[in-house]
Amino acid sequence: MSSVPAQATPRRAATADPPPLYRVDDLEAEARRRLDPVHRDFFAGGAGDERTLRANETAFDGYRILPRVLRGGGERDLRIELFGETLPMPVLVSPTAFHRLAHPQGEVATARAVGAAGTVMVVSMAATTPIEAVAGAADPPARLWFQLYPQPDLGFTASVIRRAEAAGCRALVVTVDSPVFGRRDRDLRNGFLDLPPGCRCENMRDPESGRVRDIVMDATLDWARIEWLRETTRLPIVLKGILHPADARLAVEHGVDAVLVSNHGGRQLDGAPASVDALPAVVAAVGGRIPVLLDGGIRRGTDILAALALGAVAVGIGRPVVWALAARGEPGVRQLLDLLRAELARAMTLAGAVRPADLTREMILDRVPV
Numbered sequence: 001m002s003s004v005p006a007q008a009t010p011r012r013a014a015t016a017d018p019p020p021l022y023r024v025d026d027l028e029a030e031a032r033r034r035l036d037p038v039h040r041d042f043f044a045g046g047a048g049d050e051r052t053l054r055a056n057e058t059a060f061d062g063y064r065i066l067p068r069v070l071r072g073g074g075e076r077d078l079r080i081e082l083f084g085e086t087l088p089m090p091v092l093v094s095p096t097a098f099h100r101l102a103h104p105q106g107e108v109a110t111a112r113a114v115g116a117a118g119t120v121m122v123v124s125m126a127a128t129t130p131i132e133a134v135a136g137a138a139d140p141p142a143r144l145w146f147q148l149y150p151q152p153d154l155g156f157t158a159s160v161i162r163r164a165e166a167a168g169c170r171a172l173v174v175t176v177d178s179p180v181f182g183r184r185d186r187d188l189r190n191g192f193l194d195l196p197p198g199c200r201c202e203n204m205r206d207p208e209s210g211r212v213r214d215i216v217m218d219a220t221l222d223w224a225r226i227e228w229l230r231e232t233t234r235l236p237i238v239l240k241g242i243l244h245p246a247d248a249r250l251a252v253e254h255g256v257d258a259v260l261v262s263n264h265g266g267r268q269l270d271g272a273p274a275s276v277d278a279l280p281a282v283v284a285a286v287g288g289r290i291p292v293l294l295d296g297g298i299r300r301g302t303d304i305l306a307a308l309a310l311g312a313v314a315v316g317i318g319r320p321v322v323w324a325l326a327a328r329g330e331p332g333v334r335q336l337l338d339l340l341r342a343e344l345a346r347a348m349t350l351a352g353a354v355r356p357a358d359l360t361r362e363m364i365l366d367r368v369p370v
């Protein structure tokens with residue numbers, strides 16, 4: 001008799017809380033369902049046979065955490081110091097290109113989530129939002145670092161650095177693992193070349209012509225260019241993509257402020273070691289003179305714990321941020337950062353560490369058979 005009104009079942013309002021998030025990896029499955037397959041492959045993929053890409057995650061299986069007990073301590077204190085600033089947790093957002101392919105709000109959404117978490121977003125030179133707009137997006141403002149591919153045109157490179165400085169970026173992250181673009185079969189097969197209309201690398205806009213330049217991967221880059229950068233900016237310089245301990249030593253000798261142990265998420269040299277496997281030798285070579293950071297394969301609080309115990313001061317996350325953005329936008333990135341923070345706090349509690357500094361090398365058993 002009574003007719004059922006249309007939409008009798010309440011629908012989730014657009015502003016409702018996103019569904020709970022149980023594990024970082026769930027975001028990837030969710031993102032995959034939403035993304036154009038070509039863009040999904042661009043975000044997910046690596047170079048060559050993707051050996052290094054796979055190794056980044058599986059390498060964490062080879063480390064076991066030896067917990068301390070009866071250490072008390074109550075509340076965990078996850079704060080760390082970097083370049084004279086206090087960060088609320090030892091997790092940074094590593095630079096990833098093209099956030100507007102993941103979500104219409106792109107880097108603006110990421111910056112808002114990072115601002116809420118109080119940590120650092122490293123904005124890619126290949127961002128699809130101008131650095132000024134990313135800097136103005138978040139309240140509270142996100143701490144931004146700017147990632148640079150040094151361009152052969154020094155004048156243009158200096159102008160990009162000036163823009164990043166003027167926008168309030170607090171460090172320059174110089175990517176040194178890309179003298180040439182890695183060969184990524186998935187992108188070649190998919191013919192992924194162009195960004196959709198209206199989506200551009202806004203940080204590559206030429207101040208004179210107003211045109212957007214292509215990013216050049218420069219195989220002539222050498223330590224002299226790092227010296228040039230050292231003279232060109234007073235911002236702290238982070239070299240991203242260090243794997244060899246001799247390069248870490250050279251970085252210190254060239255007055256660099258930090259190194260980021262990374263293989264670019266397996267997207268450059270396939271066959272390079274997992275970043276966590278390269279970490280201990282870099283930490284030893286640096287000998288505490290500058291902070292060592294790490295990215296690649298971080299998916300769990302226990303991964304962060306292992307990296308810190310092996311000597312990293314903080315870790316970066318790349319793909320999880322892209323998946324969170326594609327799956328759930330700004331709330332997704334907030335949830336991701338909240339989840340990693342909670343997982344790290346719990347893992348530290350279980351391992352008997354109150355602060356990151358309590359995590360020491362002896363707490364890691366390595367070379368366990370997996």
Ligand SMILES: Cc1cc2nc3c(=O)[nH]c(=O)nc-3n(C[C@H](O)[C@H](O)[C@H](O)COP(=O)(O)O)c2cc1C
Nearest residue numbers: 043094095096097124175264265296297317318319
């Ligand atoms: C889709 C994508 C785009 C990336 N773009 C950049 C970039 O523009 N600049 C850069 O230095 N690194 C870039 N990277 C590398 C990341 O900064 C980081 O080293 C890597 O993603 C870490 O590994 P993870 O994805 O396992 O966390 C990119 C990585 C991915 C997956």
Ligand SMILES: O=C(O)C(=O)c1ccccc1
Nearest residue numbers: 097098126178215264267
């Ligand atoms: O895809 C990448 O890993 C990357 O670093 C990049 C750099 C410039 C443009 C697009 C992607």
